[in-house]
Amino acid sequence: MIEIVKVQTADLELGMYVSGQDRPWLETPFLLQGFRIEAEEDLRTLRKFCQFVFVDTVKSAKQGYAPPRNVRVQRPRVPKQTLFPTRQLKSYADNSDWTEEFPRAETAVKALSSGIEEIFKQAAGGAALDVVRVKRSVEPMIDSIARNPDACIWLARLKQQGKYTYQHSLGASIWAVALGRQLGLPRSDLRSLAIGGLLFDVGKLRVDPELLNTDRPLTPDELREVRKHVLYGVEMIGETGLMNTDVIAMVTHHHERHNGSGYPRGLSGDSIPIFARIAAIVDCYDAITSHRSYARAISPSTAIKMLYDAKDIDFQAELVEEFIQAVGIYPAGTLVELSSGEVAVVVAEYRTRRLRPRVMVLLDAQKQPLASMRTVDLLHETQDASGQPLDIAQALEPDAYGIDMSGIHL
Known part of the structure; x- marks a missing residue:
């Protein structure tokens, strides 16, 4: 004990x-x-x-x-047990390192990404959602996150321009499973979180794309139409016969807020289903760290501070803190500037020393590309070449200095 x-x-x-x-x-x-x-x-x-x-x-x-x-x-206070009093929670351990896990995660996420894009395109054309394929597609991703979440978290940070709907669903699914792992939820719940993360915004397929992609403020009527995506999503899930109440709750209530200011029902606190509370956090985090038509992506560390400031206002404090534990201040895939002036990308974190992750240096102190990228383990390498302390000075916005993360091959 x-x-x-x-x-x-x-x-x-x-x-x-x-x-x-x-x-x-x-x-x-x-x-x-x-x-x-x-x-x-x-x-x-x-x-x-x-x-x-x-x-x-x-x-x-x-x-x-x-x-x-x-x-x-x-x-x-031990929030995990109080959040899930009827579930048998477990502790997950990292059973593979980054080098071993990355190729498996890449295969799983690529397959899931192409699968959800095809499923959504079919649904946009009037076909029913293929939930059987959804259920089958999430399994390899869940396996990878259960072994070591860093590789999938890296891949969730790689956003493809022009595919926000698909990429947002994929990212939300990965963040949700990572949080579920942190909470110690059993495999069946991780599956529900994965499916719910993929589908909670599916109703946007029935909303005018021009409204979703506009960079101007919406009129009150247009805002009401966009908010109908929740109703459309519930209808689309209902048409499949899916009976998973946790997934349905994520679709129905992912825009509810802790203080009652959300929609569609203005629920607050514990009246919001727990899986919907999780969905609200991962929906917000993935959105604000992604490029959208009306807003540029912000750095993960800035996003984390925004979530932290929203504790017990928009989101339940205990879940926010568990989410930050799950993804860290500098999750894999985050661009950072080192105290040496060099620019690097976080490759993997240490669960107990989140300020000193392993990074791959991409640019020198003059912000010029290196002829050969090198890996630095900040947990063990504490000084730069001149003998000065080596730390992360700041997180950078995605695409800083014109860096294309999708072009980085490990």
Whole structure:
């Protein structure tokens, strides 16, 4: 059984595993909760920003630390169990590394992308949605994310211009499954999230494309017509005979908001089905990190901060925090500028040290393409060639410096 103890930062030691802090993690340099204290620098930073933290004694014990017998055990909020009280949650482990997983993920995502594009085109022409094919198509993607989500997350970041509807559905499906994995949901629920992520915007196939793609403000009548995509989507799902209530909830309620300001019914809080609450987050995140006709894509780190600011306003706080745990501040595929001035793309993250991922350097400090791209593991390479500290200085917007991510081959 996991035991969480409250420890004053003055009493922290190397090897302890910090599972929570006394303040929101965005207010500290440790941008995600859940990390082992591995260096004196970690101790100094924790003592600077926090008075106390919560330590996981089981994970700490694996490194040889044993808490004092008189430490008072406290159990902070554990949202996963409260969010899914009737489900048996599990912990997923990375069972493959990036090099091993990427080709499998690429095959799975390419097949899913072409499949959903064909399914949507048929549906736009009046055919019924082929939900049997949808169910079959998501399985390899779910397998890949269950093994290691980084490769599929990288592929979700590659957006094809002119195919927003298909790419948004694909991205939402990947983000939803990644969040489900973080939450510890069983395979059957990951499948529901994958299918729901693909289909919650399917009703837009019955909306005038000019309204969806316009770069001008919509009139009230036009806005009402666009919002009808929810009703159209429910009708299209109903025509298939699909009975999965979680998928139907995602289609019906993905535009509801935590404070009741959403549509179509103005539901709020726990009255919004849990899978629809997940759909709302992944819908928003994928949209704002994608180029649309009326808005440019923003960087993942900016998007994460927007979601964080919307906690308990638009989205449930616990789910927002779990989503950030799932995808990180710098998810795979994010363009970043290093403190050296070089420009790189995040290849893979470390689950416990999200600020120091593995990156592939694309441009030199003068922002010129390198003759040969090189990989840098920021967890272990902490200095640049001149001996200065090497860190991520900032996340960049997609396509910064004219970089075409689709042209990068690993």
